[in-house]
Amino acid sequence: xxxxxxxxxxxxxxxxxxxxxxxxxxxxxxxxxxxxxxxxxxxxxxxxxxxxxxxxxxxxxxxxxxxxxxxxxxxxxxxxxxxxxxxxxxxxxxxxxxxxxxxxxxxxxxxxxxxxxxxxxxxxxxxxxxxxxxxxxxxxxxxxxxxxxxxxxxxxxxxxxxxxxxxxxxxxxxxxxxxxxxxxxxxxxxxxxxxxxxxxxxxxxxxxxxxxxxxxxxxxxxxxxxxxxxxxxxxxxxxxxxxxxxxxxxxxxxxxxxxxxxxxxxxxxxxxxxxxxxxxxxxxxxxxxxxx
Numbered sequence: 001x002x003x004x005x006x007x008x009x010x011x012x013x014x015x016x017x018x019x020x021x022x023x024x025x026x027x028x029x030x031x032x033x034x035x036x037x038x039x040x041x042x043x044x045x046x047x048x049x050x051x052x053x054x055x056x057x058x059x060x061x062x063x064x065x066x067x068x069x070x071x072x073x074x075x076x077x078x079x080x081x082x083x084x085x086x087x088x089x090x091x092x093x094x095x096x097x098x099x100x101x102x103x104x105x106x107x108x109x110x111x112x113x114x115x116x117x118x119x120x121x122x123x124x125x126x127x128x129x130x131x132x133x134x135x136x137x138x139x140x141x142x143x144x145x146x147x148x149x150x151x152x153x154x155x156x157x158x159x160x161x162x163x164x165x166x167x168x169x170x171x172x173x174x175x176x177x178x179x180x181x182x183x184x185x186x187x188x189x190x191x192x193x194x195x196x197x198x199x200x201x202x203x204x205x206x207x208x209x210x211x212x213x214x215x216x217x218x219x220x221x222x223x224x225x226x227x228x229x230x231x232x233x234x235x236x237x238x239x240x241x242x243x244x245x246x247x248x249x250x251x252x253x254x255x256x257x258x259x260x261x262x263x264x265x266x267x268x269x270x271x272x273x274x275x276x277x278x279x280x281x282x283x284x285x286x287x288x289x290x291x292x
Contacts, residue, residue: 050123051271052076052116054104054165055132057084059234060184060263064130067264069097076119076126078104079133106133106161116168128180128271129169134158137198140241151198158202162209170222179222180271183210187230187286195244203228207282214280223279225270230286232258254287 051068055061057079069075069092077092077099079085086101093099100122104115120126137154138147162183173179188196189203207226214224231237231248237257249257266285269275284290 049073049128050076050126051128051130052078052119052126052169053130053132054078054106055134055184056088057081059132059236060229060232060260060267061130061132062088063260063264064132064267065099066092067261068268069099070095071268074098074123076100076102076123078102078115078119080105106164107156109164112161112164113168116165120172125172125176126169127173127178129165129182130267130271131162131165131181131183133161133165134184134186134203134236135199136196136236136240139199140195140244141197142195143197146197151201154198155202155205158199159205159209162206166209166213166224170217173222174217174220177221178273179220180275181213181222181224182267182270183224183226184267185210185226185228185282187228187284187290190228190282190290193244193248195247210282211280218279223275225275225279226282227263227267227270228282228284228286228290229258229263230289232260232263232285234260252287252289256287258285258287 049072051065051073053061053065053068053075056065056075056077058081061077061079065075065077065088075089075092075097077085077089078101080103082101082103085103089099089101100119102115102119104112106112116126135154135157137150166181166183169179169181173181183206185206186199186203187193188200189205189207192200192204207228210224210226217224230252231245237245245257249255263285266283270278270283284292
């Protein structure tokens with residue numbers, strides 16, 4: 001649980017903590033008020049930390065957007081389903097949070113760059129990108145029955161779209177000397193799931209993309225990581241055949257689905273300034289299924 005303190009960490013304390021950070025991050029730490037972890041308690045929920053959450057119309061993205069907003073971040077809620085994501089932004093605004101709804105389709109390169117530019121213009125900067133955009137494609141089918149058009153559609157969103165999003169936010173993050181990029185992958189990308197060739201392959205590719213991108217910018221103040229959940233209770237999972245869900249939960253030692261609240265709180269820490277010495281890593285969220 002995130003504990004929000006009543007007092008802002010003192011200047012002397014923050015200066016002392018800077019000794020553990022690369023110089024590129026110093027300015028950001030001194031000015032940010034939204035934080036989780038080892039920089040002390042958050043005093044002011046003023047929306048100073050801006051997060052772009054893609055896929056915020058439902059599932060993990062929606063839960064993450066609401067969680068971040070409830071803890072004081074400004075949230076750009078993006079999704080190709082514009083009405084759905086606007087409802088999320090309105091829900092945040094109704095709770096006195098700061099948010100905007102943004103139509104964004106990661107398969108449209110120019111449209112994605114334009115949408116990110118619009119968000120940056122409105123909020124001044126983007127500190128973090130959380131990419132939850134993803135589809136399973138057809139499931140419960142053998143590899144030799146995979147329809148290539150379906151495979152290509154999954155690739156366009158799950159893997160290529162992640163690169164497009166990264167390219168859209170990286171220039172400004174590099175210029176400001178700070179950024180957090182998190183792509184939501186899957187345990188299927190580590191181990192592979194039977195009957196889910198397109199999904200498993202593209203999520204594995206996403207993990208590889210994160211490893212490579214992170215090594216391009218190790219001293220920039222920008223971290224790039226992935227999160228690999230096991231099956232989480234979302235509308236995406238509810239739409240899967242029962243046989244597919246049972247196959248996945250049977251592999252989890254805790255014998256249950258993950259909950260959206262568990263995913264959102266972990267994402268919040270990964271994209272916070274506190275998570276400053278990890279990049280190129282794939283965080284595990286699998287109830288014990290993966291131990292590496």
